[in-house]
Amino acid sequence: MRRYSVFAxxxxxxxxxxxxxxxxxxxxxxxxxxxxxxxxxGHGLATAYYLGKNxxxxxxxxxxxxxxxxxxxGRNTTIIRSNYLQDPSAAIYEKARGLYETLSQDLNYNVMxxxxxxxxxxxxxHEIRGYRRTAYANALQGVDTKFIxxxxxxxxxxxxxxxxxxxxxxxxxxxxxxxxxxxDAVAWGYARACSDMGMHVIQNCEVTGVESVSGQxxxxxTTKGTIGxxxxxxVVAGHSGHLAQMAGFRLPVESVALQAMVTEPIKPxxxxxxxxxxxxxxxxxxxxxxxxxxxxxxHFNNYTQRGSWxxxxxxxxxxxxxxxxxxxxxxxxxxxxxxxxxxxxxxxxSKTPLxxxxxxxxxxxxxxxxxxxxxxxxxxxxAKGESPLTAEFSMYRFREGKFIDESVAAxxxx
Amino acid sequence: xxxxxxxxxxxxxxxxxxxxxxxxxxxRFGPGSSDSEYEAYMFxxxxxxxxxxxxxxxxxxxxKWFLAARCTTTLEVFGTYKAQTTEPPAEILAKIKARxxxxxxxx
Numbered sequence: 348m349r350r351y352s353v354f355a356x357x358x359x360x361x362x363x364x365x366x367x368x369x370x371x372x373x374x375x376x377x378x379x380x381x382x383x384x385x386x387x388x389g390h391g392l393a394t395a396y397y398l399g400k401n402x403x404x405x406x407x408x409x410x411x412x413x414x415x416x417x418x419x420x421g422r423n424t425t426i427i428r429s430n431y432l433q434d435p436s437a438a439i440y441e442k443a444r445g446l447y448e449t450l451s452q453d454l455n456y457n458v459m460x461x462x463x464x465x466x467x468x469x470x471x472x473h474e475i476r477g478y479r480r481t482a483y484a485n486a487l488q489g490v491d492t493k494f495i496x497x498x499x500x501x502x503x504x505x506x507x508x509x510x511x512x513x514x515x516x517x518x519x520x521x522x523x524x525x526x527x528x529x530x531d532a533v534a535w536g537y538a539r540a541c542s543d544m545g546m547h548v549i550q551n552c553e554v555t556g557v558e559s560v561s562g563q564x565x566x567x568x569t570t571k572g573t574i575g576x577x578x579x580x581x582v583v584a585g586h587s588g589h590l591a592q593m594a595g596f597r598l599p600v601e602s603v604a605l606q607a608m609v610t611e612p613i614k615p616x617x618x619x620x621x622x623x624x625x626x627x628x629x630x631x632x633x634x635x636x637x638x639x640x641x642x643x644x645x646h647f648n649n650y651t652q653r654g655s656w657x658x659x660x661x662x663x664x665x666x667x668x669x670x671x672x673x674x675x676x677x678x679x680x681x682x683x684x685x686x687x688x689x690x691x692x693x694x695x696x697s698k699t700p701l702x703x704x705x706x707x708x709x710x711x712x713x714x715x716x717x718x719x720x721x722x723x724x725x726x727x728x729x730a731k732g733e734s735p736l737t738a739e740f741s742m743y744r745f746r747e748g749k750f751i752d753e754s755v756a757a758x759x760x761x
Numbered sequence: 762x763x764x765x766x767x768x769x770x771x772x773x774x775x776x777x778x779x780x781x782x783x784x785x786x787x788x789r790f791g792p793g794s795s796d797s798e799y800e801a802y803m804f805x806x807x808x809x810x811x812x813x814x815x816x817x818x819x820x821x822x823x824x825k826w827f828l829a830a831r832c833t834t835t836l837e838v839f840g841t842y843k844a845q846t847t848e849p850p851a852e853i854l855a856k857i858k859a860r861x862x863x864x865x866x867x868x
Contacts, residue, residue: 655762
């Protein structure tokens with residue numbers, strides 16, 4: 348792999364950009380790999396990358412039924428934060444946020460991480476109490492957050508109307524080191540680094556079955572033939588239930604549609620990320636100037652990668668009171684992704700009933716921000732059989748009643 | 762936009778008039794059941810890619826619960842029926858079979 352650098356740009360500028368290599372190879376599958384990861388989204392690629400980087404396991408294939416990063420990795424609102432209440436969540440999300448800070452250097456690929464600050468608005472008395480509690484919990488966890496006043500909110504986001512009649516802004520939980528990153532670049536950067544380590548990223552290769560010998564996984568059947576494997580990692584978000592069925596077990600996961608949209612591009616007007624959880628609206632401005640808007644999930648099971656009209660209306664309507672200037676903007680694009688929601692709305696990184704098979708799913712509406720931490724923990728779990736980052740996220744916690752109760756604390760749209 | 766017909770009052774309306782209640786025909790397990798049975802009852806859902814049976818409530822109408830057969834990949838509604846059944850009625854199964862010949866049937 349030729350490294351990207353300012354000198355490479357200068358060199359290629361001299362010769363009409365004829366010297367750029369392909370960022371990753373497109374090999375045909377080998378008959379057997381030590382590890383197969385199903386799903387070449389952010390989480391799958393990050394898992395493969397840290398398997399190679401931290402544990403030296405590079406005889407790895409990453410199978411993708413569509414194109415690389417074309418699922419939820421390419422469909423989110425790119426928010427990165429780690430202001431969680433419960434210790435296991437804060438640990439894995441803060442690990443991820445920390446890794447994002449140096450990810451561009453690690454991968455030699457600009458993921459455009461922008462630690463511009465994330466605020467979660469408190470618009471009811473209950474949210475004030477909840478976020479104060481989260482700020483204290485974060486102080487104990489070593490996560491840098493604080494509760495700020497409406498005046499400070501207004502100073503950070505001048506376009507916000509803080510004394511709306513229905514949902515006044517009463518304060519906010521502020522994480523100055525949160526922010527956004529370029530979602531496609533995260534997938535592309537990991538894919539390039541994996542390919543450079545000799546791993547095979549195989550696109551347009553759908554897994555259609557899982558084979559096992561005496562309770563241990565032995566191979567996967569795909570549209571490109573049967574491929575043997577020593578270990579199997581299932582990292583397929585909304586389609587986890589489908590893959591689990593092939594592997595012969597059930598997951599406590601339901602798939603629903605989550606939507607996002609962007610407005611027409613405008614001049615820079617907001618340089619932080621704002622989350623308004625009471626009204627289910629998330630807002631940031633992209634580098635192109637579009638206002639990126641996320642909302643709540645639909646409430647019924649759905650695999651269509653498009654959402655309901657009424658959710659667009661609800662999301663936009665609720666944001667217009669807090670951001671009156673949005674009412675003059677045209678919506679440019681809208682899209683949906685299939686998110687996998689677990690019973691306690693926290694992820695699953697776990698061994699499974701099938702031997703040498705591991706699952707990483709259930710990230711629901713909060714997957715993008717956790718990609719490096721999730722990959723780090725999942726790689727350790729797959730290589731060593733256990734990881735302090737993933738210990739609490741076992742799929743067996745539902746039987747034991749050891750839930751990680753974040754759905755209320757995170758205040759996100761569940 | 763999903764359009765459903767309430768079998769209780771006969772009104773056909775958009776999804777905003779209804780509230781989804783999750784998977785239908787669950788078998789209840791309570792005190793005295795095993796851990797795995799209770800876990801399955803509480804959390805393990807079929808979450809199928811294709812034909813799905815689910816509970817709905819006509820929340821902004823007659824207020825009654827009913828059941829619907831729907832495809833989760835196309836949002837096609839095969840039919841709705843009364844909630845007081847333990848499995849889908851034959852006419853609904855016939856409608857699904859007509860539209861999805863490869864479907865394996867209710868399990």
